Amino acid sequence: MTTNPALARALAERDYNDPTPVQIAVLAPEASGRDLLVSAQTGSGKTVAYGLAMADTLLGTDERFGPATAPQALVVAPTRELALQVQREFEWLYAATGARIVSCVGGMDPRQEQRALGRGAHMVVGTPGRLRDHLERGRLDISGLRVVVLDEADEMLDLGFREDLQFILDATPPDRRSLLFSATLPRGITALAKRYQHEALRIEVASAEGGHADIEYRAIRVVPKEIEHAVVNLLRFYDAPCAIVFCNTRETVRHLHATLQERQFSTVALSGELSQNERNAALQALRDGRARVCVATDVAARGIDLPSLGLVIHADLPNDAESLQHRSGRTGRAGRKGVSVLLVPPFRRRRTEDLLRGLGVTPAWSGPPTADEIRRLDHERMLRDPLLTDEPSEEDAAVARALLAEQSAEHLVAALVRLYRAGLPAPEEVADPGEPRGARDRAAQRGLDGPPGAAGGAWFSLNIGRRNKADPRWLLPLICRRGNVTREDIGAIRIFDNETAFEVATAALDRFSTAALKPDGSEVVIERLPGGPPASRPERSGRTKAPRWTPQQDKPARGKSFRDKPAQDKSAQDRSGSETRREPKPPGRGAGPRPHPSEGRPAGRKPRRP
Template identity: 80%
Template sequence: MPFITTNPALARALAEREYNNPTPVQLAVLAPEASDRDLLVSAQTGSGKTVAYGLAMAETLLGTAEHFAPATAPQALVVAPTRELALQVQREFAWLYAATGARIVSCVGGMDARAEQRLLNQGAHIVVGTPGRLRDHLERGRLDLSALRVAVLDEADEMLDLGFREDLEFILDATPPERRSLLFSATMPRGITALAKRYQRDALRIEVASAEGGHADIEYRTMRIAPTELDHAVVNVLRYYDTPSAIVFCNTREAVRRLHAMLQERQFSAVALSGELSQNERNHALQALRDGRARVCVATDVAARGIDLPNLGLVIHADLPNDAESLQHRSGRTGRAGRKGVSVLLVPPFRRRRTEDLMRGVGITPTWSGPPTADDIRKLDHERMLVDPLLADDPSEEDAAAAQTLLAAHSAEHLAAALVRLYRAGLPAPEEVADPGEPRNVRDRGTQRDFGGPSGESGSTWFRLNIGRRNNADPRWLLPLICRRGNVTRKDIGAIRIFDEETAFEVGLAAADRFGKAVRKADGADVIIEPLPGGPSGERSERPARGKPLRGKPPHDKPHHEKPSYEKPFRDKNFRDKPAQAKSADGKPAFGKPAYSKPAHGKAAHGKPAFNKAREAMPSDHSAGERPPKRERPSTFEGKPKGKKPRPS
């Protein structure tokens, strides 16, 4: 189906580029009901939005005319979030408007502002730029928007996310109110809707989606990796898919530098793309990918919007994106214009839940697997070698003559082995990686850590860590440290016993070899992990793996997680013993106070107790439990009769 456009010059340009089948978004903006109206368009990234609004602008700027009038003030303005996207729009417009005589000027950060000023003074029909540089030209009086007829915001939601709302409002306020506004974006958050209500008039809402969904051409893969094997996993994924070009996304510039250096060291033709590079460096990097001189681009999210690279078949998320929209736009660099692509997320065990939330946000059910192994890659290399054009194509006469000379000097097996070595020498070597495995079920948490007896002879191996109770060791941060250093998961770790100077822990036999190799690679670190033959000593003072530390030394015949109970003896400051309370015949406590036994004390002449004399004065025949008889005292004192004191007369 040919393009439905009223401009013959643009129709010829599309035919030369073999644009015979318009995309759904291009058909929507060229529909009769969208003619000369403000448009609010959301469509899948990579669906041809640039050509779509280029054709929509032509209806307003040219109509049926084939040529522009001499350039004076700009008639159209396109605002893009990044420099790369703005320059890409300029390249697309260059061939689309080539036969119309249009002067297209770019104004982006990182380029010479004085050169842009000279181009603007010479006149321009279309200006393409980033918000910051366009506002700078407006404030300095270099850009005149009084004659503007069309304003386009490309990837408007990304510009709001990057903090360009104030710049966009400043630019749109400087445009004539009767101009036509076109807003194109892959997503439509609330901020874009508010911006459209303020600056658009009776806008036509166009939402285009594929019949199979927005990700029909992209295959999403989520791969479990060990936290310390990220670089090796990236290498193996690149080797496994072997696409003409690929992008590896990182969240920080430092991660881009490190991963880029690693890939170059392993014989990958890689370039870096981040915000710290100059515009010329970024242009050279993208041009190397387009020319085929580079195969891999390591980039931050600056390359996640609007970058269209030919034959880009693979996107690797070395760092997880911040939200579902970033995941969608990162992955949208592949699977463009009907081509198939693969988007791979490398997920350590502690990022699994976040990954599932991200995939749920874009409406994708993840397919979990381990990273490609070295054996898988070698098998694929063998299959690719058999279908390589060097072997499949017929040799020339010169090649055949050279082959006869080699066969005369060497055997066919020797030459075949040499061919295999030459083929493999040009490929980066695959890495040995491990699959952390599926996370354990919550119901099985209590049973999967029971590896065996205390010495580990029936299913586990013990290791020691040079951190103990005196270093404030706690299982809450020891367990993640052990998993990270040993490339294992929580289900592979058994009991953790913390002593004064060290910590002993057990690792299941299924992961013991992998754990031992991983900790040996980390020699020289402050935290030392080494095998502990025979397990921890039973005489050491330990505390439980979880909970508060115990005071004192728990008994060894009880599990270490049980707190020993202590009986507090009864002490009374008044009585030496306290017999059990008397009970009645029916077994219930009898009322009244218990009968306490209190020995009788004699007193000396000075009034203090005389214990020995009191015991000697006790009769020998009194029954047990009875109080001894009281000593008789004189009823009267000497010379004074007993009774009331006589009243004085």
């Protein structure tokens, strides 16, 4: 692979020792000086590839450019983020050549861009709409253009930039060199290449293996109401230096961004409603480490390169396989490893399998990380924390000796543990809807006995009942959070009209009482039931009868397991709640002779005419 000496030094300074397949292909001898039609996946090093391929045409054997006048190279990208990313890549790659690079993108001040163009440029990077605007107004002179690059050409066609691209390409000199890069090569791209390229060399390095070899795909089964909790646990489980959480709407981005901020995550939002300055500030916060999580719509699916990005979470499933590919391609770039996690409610499983099959990807299916798994990881990470492993300074050692003179070593270590945990967002209790829940969860669904450990515990009440659409799937995590206990500490759960009764294991009783009974201003009130467990009725005809529970003694209430359907015949019970006998239903159609139309009709009413 041959490279201009100035660019070779820039690559060495950045530790680019092993070129990617697409970089090797565009610098091969047969590609020198030719038009190129390149199919390469996102994250394969395309920007550096065409930056190196341009150098032979622009510089030849020279190491520096001459004075900046009319631009010699034009790079067209579909989004502002990608155009600015290309500019940043070119600035370090061509730093030693004296290249002047100007960006022209929507959302920025066009007058400032006009002044920059007036001072001269060697290269211009921009979006189709803004470049066309400058051309029509006479602000951009491309008569001396020697190379034009279309990056993510398929995306530009999808976004409706076909006319703008044709206008720009028609204005370029006929003898210029053109490099067309695209993740896919649909019919529109090949037609564009035939019209504007001359004997282009077609290069394909976009195999499914190459595009996903460094990305681990995970499919996480989630309860629809627990998606935000699953996001919290995934961020805590992987503890990536930088992560992106993708949502489908701006409203979802705003809500999830606020939720994660409230849970102590350093988070920024990125969506189309933000100004360009706000989007630049958000990306810069991710790059310099002031933020570790970005909640974004698909506006961030292309053109964003964050070197430390190790985790992509699809809180909302993408609309198609291509969107999934570009979202996931934000991680696992240029040889770095990454994880792409899809949150899949039960009714979305088939669609998820179709999306992944379209990419040729086989994911690992599982439930969301549990709170206990995250706590174990926290313990392991704390033991590896540099605060514990690094040798203390003399000043720190002196303070440690002074503290040991006042407190015991165990007391000081416990304080250190509390400080470490205080800076971590608390994990959530989440369910796995796709796997058997085990004896304890099946018992909770029936509203009968809980796990063996909870037997013999105390009973508590919660002021949420069937009329509030109570369901153990979200009641159980709520109880665990309020009481600072785990699922294994909760026994039977019985839901009534206005309240819910549940059992807490004896081993966790003190901890639960201290946390849950303390007033916190919440509308959810937990109280202890002094009378023990509520009574239940025997089963009849294969159905669990609703248990009867009277917490106020003077206001009887009827409760039931959450699987039971509401009674259809209110006359089946009298006002005291006692059971009355149901009369058998009359036979339906086909179950015997039909009665005469006059039978069963109220007296005095005339028969309806046929």
